[in-house]
Amino acid sequence: MLNRLFSLFLLALAAGAILLVARAPQAQFVETLLFEALSPVETLVAGPSSSVDSIGQTLTSIATLRAENQRLRAQVDQLSQEAVLVPELQRQNAELRAELGFHQQSPQYQWVNAHLLGYDSSNLVQSIIIDRGTTSGVANGMTVITPRGLVGQVIEVTPATAKVLLITDVSSSAEALIQSNRAKGVVNGSRTGTLTMLYIPQQFKVKTGDRVITSGLGGIFPPGFWIGTVTDVRQNDVDLFQSARLEPAVDFGRLEDVMVITNHLPVKLQ
């Protein structure tokens, strides 16, 4: 107990002495001298210390950056998916709008949507295979279209698929008329992929750009579907008829989806 009190007394005495001496110029000189001596050491220690501090900050940053990297990668993945999805949605939107427009223009028709599975395996025949068959109400002879125009006719059906002979096939023909002057003729397919309208009476003036549509004659195809546009006219006064070359309304190289008219079948003439 006495030792402890004596220690406290000495401590108070030392503190008082220090306070008295610290204000003296000599003490400050010593202090300065000591500070200068210690400064290099402090600098030496401060470097690693700051490095340790920056390492600590770096480690913290790495963790933060890693988390942010993962977040941004997920965002990029999502945006990439949207970049693929958006054009598809836009295309589907455009197709549905076209179908709606077609329905508004021709409300009397019913149809089944079909997707293209493939083209004819032979180079000599122009046909496509679609993913709708008898179970979807598709039957032989039905007309196949897109909102843009005439595609062809169903010639073979299974429960789940059907073969469609394109109007560009050489054996395909459609009764047609020129929309502007109502001149009638027959449109045949050709190996070149273009269409030819034959048997156009000479008295009608046919010009480039005229639209050709189905006439409905013969009962094969319903009337009013766009077949193609006149690109070239062959007219000779000595011939009985004139002919015209047509650019098909439908881009057969880019077919993806078609419509099968289900409430119109070819008329069988007996």
Place this chain on the structure above:
Amino acid sequence: MVLFLAAVLQSSFLPHLSVLGVKADLVLLLVIAWSIRRGVEPGLVWAVLGGTAADALSAGPFGMSILAFGAAAVLVGIFGPGMRKASVLLPLVLTPLASIIATLVAALVLAILGRPISWPVTVALVVLPAAVLNSVVMLLVYPLVSFVDQHLSGIEWPG
């Protein structure tokens, strides 16, 4: 199985790789390659199987491809196995000939059945371009068929 798969690829995938509206006839090439390797009889078997697969995916009359591929198999199978060792270029020589024969036979079948065929247009726009394209694709097909044949027969053939 391979022939049916080839027919499906020919119908669904190869049209996107067509040149001037003509696509390579993968099934025909397999028949030709097999006929070169094995001769007439095995080639005819493949022609029947491959032709059946091709006709199933065609709006043309059933049997058209069988006849066409059969004609090609006979032509190639007669000369192929005997001359194969003489020249590694034999497939390149026989393929265009067989392709022309096959396409002409198919066109003849269509014409006989009443389809309007313009022979000059068909030859210029289908027969000849198909022969060229098939010859190019045969550069890929024949080595594969040759590899399979070697492993099946266990005999090392030169070329």
